[in-house]
Amino acid sequence: MAITPPQFLLHHDGDNVAVAMTDLQPGILQGRSVKEGTESSAVLNHAIPLGHKFALADLSEGDAIIKYGIKVGLASAAIKKGDYIHTHNMRSYRWEASRA
Numbered sequence: 001m002a003i004t005p006p007q008f009l010l011h012h013d014g015d016n017v018a019v020a021m022t023d024l025q026p027g028i029l030q031g032r033s034v035k036e037g038t039e040s041s042a043v044l045n046h047a048i049p050l051g052h053k054f055a056l057a058d059l060s061e062g063d064a065i066i067k068y069g070i071k072v073g074l075a076s077a078a079i080k081k082g083d084y085i086h087t088h089n090m091r092s093y094r095w096e097a098s099r100a
Contacts, residue, residue, distance in 0.1 A: 006032040006039075010056070012069035013038055017053040017085055019067075024048045035069075045082035053085040065090055 008018040008031035018031055026044050033040070048054050053067070058081050065073035065085065073090040083089070 004030070006030060008042065008054070009034055010038075010040070011035065011067055014066060014069055016055065016057045016059065016064075016066045018042060018056055020048045020050055020052050020054070023050050024054075043082045045080065046084040048084050053090075055079045055081050055083050055085055057081055064093070 006021055007024060007029040008020055010018050010031065010033040013033045013036045021031075024044055025047050029042050029044055031040050031042060032038065042054070042056060044054055046054075053065075059065070059075040059079040061075055061077055063075045063079075064071040065075060067073075071093045073085075073093050075089060076091045077089045079085060079089050
């Protein structure tokens, strides 16, 4: 029996974003947590290129974007579960922290 590689990865079970393991199209996807090995599914709303992020939960403007179990960014606009996350709706936390 062939093992199907995951379409997306979470770096940690507590993350609220996942990363595309290939160019993805909208629809139901299968993924895995790197740290815990937990299998999961998600519904994608937009096409997403390899290596880019999408939301695993609804986020409001200003909410933390969690990847690797740490805050990596802030939502610069409301983001729906399954939406593409990139520079159009996220600010880098490192950049924001350097301005404080």
